[in-house]
Amino acid sequence: MKSIYIVLTDTGTRFTRMIKFVTRAPYNHASIALDPELNEVYSFGRKSLRRFWKAGFVREHPDAGIYAVQKSTTCVVYELKVSEEQYARIVEEIGKFEKQADRYKYNLLGFVNFALRRPLPRRSAYFCSEFVAHVLDRAGLNLAGKPPGLTAPHDFMKSPLLRAVYEGPLAAFRSSGAAARAAAR
Numbered sequence: 001m002k003s004i005y006i007v008l009t010d011t012g013t014r015f016t017r018m019i020k021f022v023t024r025a026p027y028n029h030a031s032i033a034l035d036p037e038l039n040e041v042y043s044f045g046r047k048s049l050r051r052f053w054k055a056g057f058v059r060e061h062p063d064a065g066i067y068a069v070q071k072s073t074t075c076v077v078y079e080l081k082v083s084e085e086q087y088a089r090i091v092e093e094i095g096k097f098e099k100q101a102d103r104y105k106y107n108l109l110g111f112v113n114f115a116l117r118r119p120l121p122r123r124s125a126y127f128c129s130e131f132v133a134h135v136l137d138r139a140g141l142n143l144a145g146k147p148p149g150l151t152a153p154h155d156f157m158k159s160p161l162l163r164a165v166y167e168g169p170l171a172a173f174r175s176s177g178a179a180a181r182a183a184a185r
Helices: 014-022 086-101 108-115 129-136 178-183
Strands: 002-010 029-033 041-046 054-059 074-082 162-169
Touching: 002 086, 014 108, 029 129, 041 086, 041 129, 054 108, 074 086
Parallel strands: none
Antiparallel strands: 002 029, 002 074, 029 041, 041 054, 074 162
16 A cells, blocks of 8 residues: 545635635645655645746645745645555656646636536646546545535545544644654554
8 A cells, every 4th residue: 555645735825715715614725745745745726926826737845835935824634545556546647747737727717616516627727626636536536526626625624535644834744743654654
């Protein structure tokens, strides 16, 4: 068995406060990580600190980008045990996005339709939780029990397959020892 990690965050920015208003949930951004130290984290989000509308496929790091600016970011990190085959599919799917990263945009229309409870799948555009659900779906994992375009970050919190390994300030994640404990399993 291998482990991947679902990372849910709340940065407190204006845009995420708007998302929080729609979802009424504690976390409003979802990412998928391939390692317990969160060195390989992927999602759909900001590509520019100054222009939130410039968004798409991104590789995130807890000490860089928006997280370096929004030091009060809170998070919950979940571990998901997957088979070797599922892990390989997840890595392969993320690799497809990495190879064509410039092609992908943030699915703002999909997010609006999400609020209306009508998915709007688009080939080259995703919002964060839609992307995470899509990648997991390609590996045969539907943690939310709904289409990726209707999956919100808080939907992952309901999955019995996920085990919380850390909750608190993102900036304190490494110093908490949670990464080391998760890696030791």
